[in-house]
Amino acid sequence: MRKVEKKTAEKYFKIRTILVVICLLIGFSVSYGVAAFADVIYETGATILGMPAHYYMGAQGAVVTFVVLLFANAIISDRVDKAFGIDEKANVRISGNSSDH
Amino acid sequence: MDQQSLVSLTLILLTFALYIGISVYNRAKVTSDFYVASRGIPPVWNGMAIGGDWMSAASFIGMAGTVMILGYDGLAYIMGWTGGYLLLTFLLAPQLRKYGRFTVPEFIGDRFDSNAARLVAAIATIIISFTYIIGQLSGSGVVIGRLLNLPASTGVMIGVVVIAIYASLGGMKGVTWTQVAQYLILIVAYIIPIVFMSLQVTGNPFPWLTYGNIVSELGAIDRELGISEYFAPFSESSKMQFLALLFTLMFGTAALPHVIVRFYTVTTMKAARWSGAWALLFIALLYLSAPAYAAFSRFIIMTQVVGQPLDDLPGWTESWINTGLLEITDSGGDGTLNWQDLVINPDIVVMATPEIANLGLFVVGLVAAGAMAAALSTAGGLLITISSSFAHDIYYRLLKPDATDNKRLQAGRIAIVLSTIAAGVIALDPPGVITQIIAWAFALAGGTFFPVLFLGVWWRRMNAAGALAGMLGGLGVTLTYIFLSMAGITIFGIQDTGAGLIGVTANLILVIVVSLMTPPPAQKLQDEVTDLRYPEQMTYRDGEVWMNDGTDD
Numbered sequence: 001m002r003k004v005e006k007k008t009a010e011k012y013f014k015i016r017t018i019l020v021v022i023c024l025l026i027g028f029s030v031s032y033g034v035a036a037f038a039d040v041i042y043e044t045g046a047t048i049l050g051m052p053a054h055y056y057m058g059a060q061g062a063v064v065t066f067v068v069l070l071f072a073n074a075i076i077s078d079r080v081d082k083a084f085g086i087d088e089k090a091n092v093r094i095s096g097n098s099s100d101h
Numbered sequence: 102m103d104q105q106s107l108v109s110l111t112l113i114l115l116t117f118a119l120y121i122g123i124s125v126y127n128r129a130k131v132t133s134d135f136y137v138a139s140r141g142i143p144p145v146w147n148g149m150a151i152g153g154d155w156m157s158a159a160s161f162i163g164m165a166g167t168v169m170i171l172g173y174d175g176l177a178y179i180m181g182w183t184g185g186y187l188l189l190t191f192l193l194a195p196q197l198r199k200y201g202r203f204t205v206p207e208f209i210g211d212r213f214d215s216n217a218a219r220l221v222a223a224i225a226t227i228i229i230s231f232t233y234i235i236g237q238l239s240g241s242g243v244v245i246g247r248l249l250n251l252p253a254s255t256g257v258m259i260g261v262v263v264i265a266i267y268a269s270l271g272g273m274k275g276v277t278w279t280q281v282a283q284y285l286i287l288i289v290a291y292i293i294p295i296v297f298m299s300l301q302v303t304g305n306p307f308p309w310l311t312y313g314n315i316v317s318e319l320g321a322i323d324r325e326l327g328i329s330e331y332f333a334p335f336s337e338s339s340k341m342q343f344l345a346l347l348f349t350l351m352f353g354t355a356a357l358p359h360v361i362v363r364f365y366t367v368t369t370m371k372a373a374r375w376s377g378a379w380a381l382l383f384i385a386l387l388y389l390s391a392p393a394y395a396a397f398s399r400f401i402i403m404t405q406v407v408g409q410p411l412d413d414l415p416g417w418t419e420s421w422i423n424t425g426l427l428e429i430t431d432s433g434g435d436g437t438l439n440w441q442d443l444v445i446n447p448d449i450v451v452m453a454t455p456e457i458a459n460l461g462l463f464v465v466g467l468v469a470a471g472a473m474a475a476a477l478s479t480a481g482g483l484l485i486t487i488s489s490s491f492a493h494d495i496y497y498r499l500l501k502p503d504a505t506d507n508k509r510l511q512a513g514r515i516a517i518v519l520s521t522i523a524a525g526v527i528a529l530d531p532p533g534v535i536t537q538i539i540a541w542a543f544a545l546a547g548g549t550f551f552p553v554l555f556l557g558v559w560w561r562r563m564n565a566a567g568a569l570a571g572m573l574g575g576l577g578v579t580l581t582y583i584f585l586s587m588a589g590i591t592i593f594g595i596q597d598t599g600a601g602l603i604g605v606t607a608n609l610i611l612v613i614v615v616s617l618m619t620p621p622p623a624q625k626l627q628d629e630v631t632d633l634r635y636p637e638q639m640t641y642r643d644g645e646v647w648m649n650d651g652t653d654d
Contacts, residue, residue: 001647004639009646013634020191027187031180031351035343038173038334050313052320055332058176059168059392060309063183063385070190070378077374081636085648091369091637094649095140095201 012084019076023069031062109466116286116470117263120279120477124271127278132509135272136203136489142366146281148379151363153280153287153478155182155380156387157233158240161287161475165394166447172330174337175395177347179388181543183381184347185354190377193355195370196558196633203365204486205358205550206494209572212557214626215565216499221572223494225549226358227487231524232542233359234483238528241476243448246424254529261525264477268484269517272510276481277366283478288386290471291451295390298397298458308393315396322403326440331399341593349601353543356550359479359486370636398450401457407440414438417456421449488516541583541597548579548604552612560616561627567616575608 210219241260
């Protein structure tokens with residue numbers, strides 16, 4: 001065991017929190033945000049892939065964005081962990097020892 | 102029995118044999134096999150199992166039909182049921198995994214050090230999962246009933262027996278690998294018909310790229326008929342109801358105990374994040390296809406059925422009229438079929454598509470087997486969750502903490518069989534249509550659990566009193582609102598299916614207010630919550646963070 005600097009530990013948590021907040025903000029704006037203005041977008045007559053833009057966002061755009069956000073989160077989080085010297089093998093070993101309550 | 106029934110039945114029996122074979126091979130030997138598959142499932146496979154667990158009879162059979170009938174307003178289901186995984190993977194799953202328990206009630210009981218909270222959570226889990234499983238069983242009843250020309254009730258009983266056999270044998274370990282197989286079967290069965298339909302209608306085998314023009318054409322057809330355009334927003338409800346429904350589905354998904362428990366089966370927080378990402382990718386394959394189904398089916402109905410003479414309708418309509426899922430009246434009295442004369446049950450769209458597109462015996466059978474896979478995989482996961490609430494949370498953690506591993510395993514199996522029978526009996530005469538029953542389960546799950554779990558892993562100061570007030574208050578408010586709105590009393594025009602918005606808000610306020618009015622939880626409990634900020638290798642203890650690098654203390 002070695003002590004982690006308070007600053008380093010706080011920085012780790014802060015980076016992870018910012019990542020979560022940004023991703024959720026994007027996720028909410030493509031779903032709730034677009035739905036809240038669906039009637040306005042409908043009036044403009046804009047289209048994506050041949051269908052009205054508000055319909056496209058509900059049927060495809062939002063879902064594809066969600067998938068991209070989740071993979072981006074998994075990849076970025078792995079990089080953050082690596083930058084802070086976290087070894088996934090050690091994680092597996094540690095969680096394996098304490099899993100059964 | 103005609104040739105079609107024979108082909109479909111053979112395919113379904115083959116898949117049943119496969120599921121039972123898998124669960125015999127992966128028979129649970131100890132309780133950690135039974136509840137969390139020994140926490141050894143790799144993220145990609147867990148993602149696939151989550152996909153099977155998640156995509157229910159309602160997703161497979163009902164969703165495309167719902168979108169077809171509701172138009173834009175049906176898209177709340179598409180965004181809500183996928184967006185839940187965003188909340189789950191960002192806000193709950195990794196933290197809950199690091200906390201390391203078997204069930205959701207166990208997390209709540211231990212996090213707040215309160216057996217009262219454990220009991221409330223266990224009972225709420227049982228109620229929610231029960232509501233949900235009734236939807237699955239009536240779903241499998243529709244399929245079997247249609248297939249064998251039996252009443253749906255006989256179909257329900259057959260589904261019940263199959264599920265009880267394989268879930269009680271394999272436990273979570275068996276259910277995980279059957280869910281992987283069921284995912285593969287259901288996604289292939291869902292995508293094949295839509296690819297052929299896209300080829301027939303547009304000449305392009307990629308429905309996801311081509312149905313956009315069909316959507317626009319549908320709007321033009323609707324304008325001509327003088328009905329509201331297919332893609333016009335909020336034509337079937339209000340904007341507020343749409344947003345409330347979207348909220349209910351999204352937050353409910355993130356708080357469903359049978360979905361959360363799947364994240365307990367992986368090894369680490371990192372694996373939980375990757376599981377979430379893979380799960381949503383696999384789920385999205387179906388959810389991106391449903392609006393295409395909706396558009397193509399509606400296009401075919403609009404161009405080949407509507408406007409035809411009543412005595413010269415396409416052959417496939419007859420068998421569905423016989424099941425009562427399609428009704429035709431002749432209100433105009435002019436012998437031709439108007440759109441207004443058609444009453445279409447959302448459940449038939451996917452099941453009838455292969456017949457409408459004339460895809461032949463094998464594809465019709467495949468779709469039937471896929472629908473069964475969707476119903477069974479979700480029911481399997483739900484049964485594990487219900488039985489773990491009885492056998493692990495109530496029997497082992499509350500009543501008999503000294504029970505041996507064998508006794509606990511036996512208790513789990515008995516609980517599964519009993520809950521299957523009970524759910525089967527209720528599903529014989531289910532209240533309301535499938536989608537509606539399921540939408541209630543989401544309102545109840547979100548209203549009872551989401552704020553409690555979310556603040557439980559992120560807010561140290563939250564205590565047992567707050568958790569109890571949140572769960573009981575949230576559940577009470579949600580149930581009350583569902584019944585009030587059914588009776589016609591609503592706030593902002595939010596209907597019963599959007600009750601989650603009211604329930605989650607009430608729960609959140611109760612947790613914060615009651616926690617702050619009562620003493621803070623013990624320091625040890627608070628430290629455990631701080632510890633969830635860091636990966637497994639980092640531990641929070643006595644105000645310091647420690648890195649476990651293999652050296653001794």
